[in-house]
Amino acid sequence: MSKKMAIIATKGTLDMAYPPFILASTAAALGYEVQVFFTFYGLQLLRKDLSNVMISPLANPAMPMPVPMPVMVQMLPGMESMATMMMKQKLKKHGVASLEELRDLCLEAEVKFIACQMTVDLFEFDKSEFIENVEYGGAAMFMGFAGDTDICLFV
Amino acid sequence: MNFDKEFDASGLSCPLPILKTKKALADMASGQVLKLVATDCGAVKDMQAFADQTGNSLLSTEEANGSYTFYMKKK
Structure with a gap:
């Protein structure tokens, strides 16, 4: 019987989107059966269009910046878009896969994506904006799988 | 060393070399x-x-010269 891994993805920013997709795709390549439960802001990672997944230098003091940037500057309009653009360029330059590519690789490797129905209702998300390979469920449904895993991570 | 298939993952970062290896092995026969x-x-x-x-x-x-070559035999 194959090993299993479960991940709970709760964040919807560019930096925090990578760990769940990288770990899920890698575990699947190693033969793990993988499920990712997307809840709260993590649901943003299931949108067909991921162009609004951004990174913010604000309240993110550990983010390496080319020049030191005071918080007062970080909050100016356009800073988030600029930081996102720069981060995406950096990722590309270093040969790191895009989120779309990693997500596709997960799906290709039969990683199962579960969207938290409660959060979908809470934020009044339109399911038609999400990719099709998603199952909707609740915490109990996820526990049915997570309770039997070798690795379970909260991101 | 003899090989049946090859691909170049130069310039790609973790986890792409692993994921591409997995995909490349998928349509190969055991022992290749x-x-x-x-x-x-x-x-x-x-x-x-x-x-x-x-x-x-x-x-x-x-x-x-900073380039790694791996030979992987399929199970």
Whole structure:
């Protein structure tokens, strides 16, 4: 019987989107059966269009910046878009896969994506904006799988 | 070393060399050898870990000018 891994993805920013997709795709390549439960802001990672997944230098003091940037500057309009653009360029330059590519690789490797129905209702998300390979469920449904895993991570 | 298939993952970062290896092995027959070239230095340990966990055998790892060549025999 194959090993299993479960991940709970709760964040919807560019930096925090990578760990769940990288770990899920890698575990699947190693033969793990993988499920990712997307809840709260993590649901943003299931949108067909991921162009609004951004990174913010604000309240993110550990983010390496080319020049030191005071918080007062970080909050100016356009800073988030600029930081996102720069981060995406950096990722590309270093040969790191895009989120779309990693997500596709997960799906290709039969990683199962579960969207938290409660959060979908809470934020009044339109399911038609999400990719099709998603199952909707609740915490109990996820526990049915997570309770039997070798690795379970909260991101 | 003889090989049946090869691909170049130069310039790609973790976890792409592993994911591409997995995909390349998928349509190969048992006993066939895959040659993979990568420039991600993390791939050296990752390839060994991939082999250990999937049962495929890493026949050799060569390094030359920052480029790594792996030969992986399919289980």
